[in-house]
Amino acid sequence: MAILSKEEAKQILEKVMGFSTADSLEASLSGSGRGNIRYARNTVSTSGFNDDISLGVTANFGKKSASSTINEFDDESLKKVVKRAEELAKLAPENPEFMEPLAPQDYKESKTYFKSTADISPEYRAEIAKKSIEPAKAKDVTAAGYLEDTSGFSSIMNSKGLFAYSQESEVEFTVTMRTNDGTGSGWVSRDYNDVNHFNGAEASAVALEKAIMSREAKAIEPGKYTVILEPAASVQLLGNMLYNMGARQADEGRSFLSKKGGGTKIGEKLVDERVNIYSDPFNDLVPANAWNGEGLPRERTSWIENGVVKNMSYGRYWAKKQGVEPVPGPANGIMVGGDATTEELIKSTKRGILVTRLWYIRTVDPQTLLYTGLTRDGTFYIENGKIKHPIKNMRFNESPIIMLNNLEELGQQQRINGNLIPVMKIRDFTFTSLSDAV
Amino acid sequence: MRRREFLQLAGMGVGGALLTVPLIGNAVDMDRLLENPIDVLEKKRLADIGLNAAKANGATYADVRIGRYLNQYIFTREDKLQNAVNTESFGVGVRVIANGTWGFASTLDVSDAGIQKAAETATAIAKANGKIQTEPVQLAPVQSYGEVSWKTPLEKNAVAVPLKEKVDLLLSANAEAINNGANYVNSALFMINEQKYFASTEGSYIDQDVHRIWPNFNVTSIDPDSGKYKSRQALSSPMGMGFEYMDPRASSKKEGPGGTMHYYDRYDMIEDAGLAGKQTREMLKADSIKAGKYDLVLDPNHLGLTIHESIGHATELDRVLGYEANYAGTSFATLDKWKSKDFKYGSDIVNVFADKTQEGSLGAVGYDDEGVQTKKWDLIKDGVLVNYQAIRDQAHIINEDESHGCCYAQSWNDVQFQRMPNVSLEPGKADYSPDNMIKDVEKGIYIVGRGSYSIDQQRYNFQFGGTLFFEIENGKIKGPVNDVAYQSNTQEFWNSCSKICDKSDYKTFGSFFDGKGQPSQISAVSHGSATTRFDGVNVINTARNI
Numbered sequence: 001m002a003i004l005s006k007e008e009a010k011q012i013l014e015k016v017m018g019f020s021t022a023d024s025l026e027a028s029l030s031g032s033g034r035g036n037i038r039y040a041r042n043t044v045s046t047s048g049f050n051d052d053i054s055l056g057v058t059a060n061f062g063k064k065s066a067s068s069t070i071n072e073f074d075d076e077s078l079k080k081v082v083k084r085a086e087e088l089a090k091l092a093p094e095n096p097e098f099m100e101p102l103a104p105q106d107y108k109e110s111k112t113y114f115k116s117t118a119d120i121s122p123e124y125r126a127e128i129a130k131k132s133i134e135p136a137k138a139k140d141v142t143a144a145g146y147l148e149d150t151s152g153f154s155s156i157m158n159s160k161g162l163f164a165y166s167q168e169s170e171v172e173f174t175v176t177m178r179t180n181d182g183t184g185s186g187w188v189s190r191d192y193n194d195v196n197h198f199n200g201a202e203a204s205a206v207a208l209e210k211a212i213m214s215r216e217a218k219a220i221e222p223g224k225y226t227v228i229l230e231p232a233a234s235v236q237l238l239g240n241m242l243y244n245m246g247a248r249q250a251d252e253g254r255s256f257l258s259k260k261g262g263g264t265k266i267g268e269k270l271v272d273e274r275v276n277i278y279s280d281p282f283n284d285l286v287p288a289n290a291w292n293g294e295g296l297p298r299e300r301t302s303w304i305e306n307g308v309v310k311n312m313s314y315g316r317y318w319a320k321k322q323g324v325e326p327v328p329g330p331a332n333g334i335m336v337g338g339d340a341t342t343e344e345l346i347k348s349t350k351r352g353i354l355v356t357r358l359w360y361i362r363t364v365d366p367q368t369l370l371y372t373g374l375t376r377d378g379t380f381y382i383e384n385g386k387i388k389h390p391i392k393n394m395r396f397n398e399s400p401i402i403m404l405n406n407l408e409e410l411g412q413q414q415r416i417n418g419n420l421i422p423v424m425k426i427r428d429f430t431f432t433s434l435s436d437a438v
Numbered sequence: 439m440r441r442r443e444f445l446q447l448a449g450m451g452v453g454g455a456l457l458t459v460p461l462i463g464n465a466v467d468m469d470r471l472l473e474n475p476i477d478v479l480e481k482k483r484l485a486d487i488g489l490n491a492a493k494a495n496g497a498t499y500a501d502v503r504i505g506r507y508l509n510q511y512i513f514t515r516e517d518k519l520q521n522a523v524n525t526e527s528f529g530v531g532v533r534v535i536a537n538g539t540w541g542f543a544s545t546l547d548v549s550d551a552g553i554q555k556a557a558e559t560a561t562a563i564a565k566a567n568g569k570i571q572t573e574p575v576q577l578a579p580v581q582s583y584g585e586v587s588w589k590t591p592l593e594k595n596a597v598a599v600p601l602k603e604k605v606d607l608l609l610s611a612n613a614e615a616i617n618n619g620a621n622y623v624n625s626a627l628f629m630i631n632e633q634k635y636f637a638s639t640e641g642s643y644i645d646q647d648v649h650r651i652w653p654n655f656n657v658t659s660i661d662p663d664s665g666k667y668k669s670r671q672a673l674s675s676p677m678g679m680g681f682e683y684m685d686p687r688a689s690s691k692k693e694g695p696g697g698t699m700h701y702y703d704r705y706d707m708i709e710d711a712g713l714a715g716k717q718t719r720e721m722l723k724a725d726s727i728k729a730g731k732y733d734l735v736l737d738p739n740h741l742g743l744t745i746h747e748s749i750g751h752a753t754e755l756d757r758v759l760g761y762e763a764n765y766a767g768t769s770f771a772t773l774d775k776w777k778s779k780d781f782k783y784g785s786d787i788v789n790v791f792a793d794k795t796q797e798g799s800l801g802a803v804g805y806d807d808e809g810v811q812t813k814k815w816d817l818i819k820d821g822v823l824v825n826y827q828a829i830r831d832q833a834h835i836i837n838e839d840e841s842h843g844c845c846y847a848q849s850w851n852d853v854q855f856q857r858m859p860n861v862s863l864e865p866g867k868a869d870y871s872p873d874n875m876i877k878d879v880e881k882g883i884y885i886v887g888r889g890s891y892s893i894d895q896q897r898y899n900f901q902f903g904g905t906l907f908f909e910i911e912n913g914k915i916k917g918p919v920n921d922v923a924y925q926s927n928t929q930e931f932w933n934s935c936s937k938i939c940d941k942s943d944y945k946t947f948g949s950f951f952d953g954k955g956q957p958s959q960i961s962a963v964s965h966g967s968a969t970t971r972f973d974g975v976n977v978i979n980t981a982r983n984i
Binding site for chain 2: 034036038040041043044045046047048050052066067069071091092093095096097122142144145146148174175176178187252253254256258259260261262359360361362363364365366367368369370372373374376393395397399401402432433434435436437438
């Protein structure tokens, strides 16, 4: 397994520091082991495991810097990688945006590593595949799925004495179930740091039920509809908003947070006042690394508070130029939810659409964060508080900003791709065309 | 939300234009890119160790790929070099069939013992998975080529060009954009070299040296009064060429409708950046399109992506069969449609071919990654679906007795599988230029360059944007317009194809980082076409207020 302990990592990095003659030196050492199994057509298609460790070194002379990387760790190799970076740095042009390495920082610990996940065996992976394939076969359905488990470590050190180390493990699972008559498709996604929380049979059953429920979908007219977005349907739209909240782009006038006549929308109301989005590496359900690539400690950071833009992210250079403290970008996204279950949201809906997921999402206009994409793997029409029938997939053109202004109700949160997102009821969600795809 | 498969090296612009690129291999310094660590005789000796070990362990077939993958990426913004990254990845992958089942293992230990062990592991995996195999692998026959080699025809190895020369070119292009009115510009140069050695138990030993290059930029102009900004990417195309692509040549460019410039087998990055500065300024003042039906005149540098998404992916046989169902999806172009021999994919003038041979294209190689000599074949003939993209273990499914030669792995570390060859639209036979085409359109839009693209998981419904849009009224370009996206259904769209310009307008568009598979692998592919007209396509207006 490619996991070095804190002491082993520290020892290698200290040696690297000792071999340098540069004005300053920064180094990162990380490694991981990744195992996977893939299946389709109700049989296993491929499986594999790979692991690797890599060391990156950046040498600085004045405002000149350059990097070099290696994956051998004997003394000669360590000397070589430092020398290469130093030689290249001397040749590099000065970077006016160069920042001195960061002084030592204090980090709180975030529990991101679980031995249970690191111990996943090929037999376990095969068992998960079997728990999809067998129930699918029994219902005249074909399963195609993928399970990947990763465990690894990251560490950084610089010549000013900064040192950070963390370990992380994660398991991710998706399965698509398609009915053999070709008219129904269901899907599910699960991810955890601790595999003990994962129930492969339960997950596969959700996808299988959606596949069967979605058979022989009816077409409805595209247009504006009230939608209930499961967390997997909204996560990417919300992420696209959250990860575009950089201060530099906004200050430069090329962001959805830039304002007419100059300036930014910081402190202004952007979306419905019930919307609160923050990131927090110490959340037990979605733990994330407590420091970023520059060595800055990550704290709980509020991005949207009561619908108002609370923070934008600042890299170290831009923060210095603007005379503010750096704000590391989010390592996860947490949107505050409500108490309602998905079933309760359906019950309170007169006419609407339940959306399992949105797919092939692409930017149409970065200025308004307008995105397009399609529903997939389980889209249902709701009438008078009940799921009436499956409907054909539709293309949407929508901005998360408009969507969050049209918020009707927030439901319970779920973990999705390392984030906590509530199920949401949104009015006037814009569908622009029908798709024949199942 | 996280983009774990991609390392973000530098931001190309902002918002959705953020460019994330996969970093294959470890970063190394410049000198390493020019070293030759292992000669062909040694590679043959090592490969034979792997083949023999696999056979000794019970494999009925084996192939060994010894690969050295070198990349150089350079990123700049305005007058600054942001990053220059050199990467190298060296190792060996062994693929076997045992008990009728595939097995694969790879190692960065390219030694006798390392290869021997990888071959044993691959065979053990094949035997283990063989227990649940219900359809034994059937390989189409392939010729034994003996010891052969192939190299991308090139004049200048891009990696050997001094770093300073490349950085200076990017910074000059940036300056030209700013001088022509732009506020911001990011530019990048991607250079790829795959040194691949393939050997199989079929008796082939194939040494290949493959080169690719892609210059790109993102130029942004801002209007502080309105708070609006407009960006455009380069109208270059990624190519299977050396650094000679970056040497402008008057005979390799043509002025097109609307004051546009079109580059063929040579690119003028500085000129294009200057035009981008001007055009983004003009876009800030342009009208917003009125939604409705328009005849579309699509430039090859735009149409390439539409071909890629609506024909290229739809005719991949593994998608058709369901192997990609959980990721990229399946395909509407099902086997029954192909068997009917009369499925009208497009109008009678639509002829689409696949190839891995066109010089200068991204897909061009002598042999694919399972040792099959490359070729050209038809996918759509006179509008009818006639074939798919298939590799050795798929050929029997479509009643063919040879592979199409389109098997590819992104590195030694990944197993090879069916990947899209170049998929191109044949130009029209009669003399017909883009200017002629514009003259014949009453109400239309001329679209140049790639934009936003989205298509469903069976490749029916799509929506595409573009880089530059010009409204056409009564046979004349009226001026630039904004907020254009067109929506259609693949079959309906290709059946509305009414005119194709002649071969003098034919050129390739390229997709440098096409993704497929789990774990995801990238591949590079070109799409050739001439400017083409589609009648009565639904255009939506994408302007919003937030």
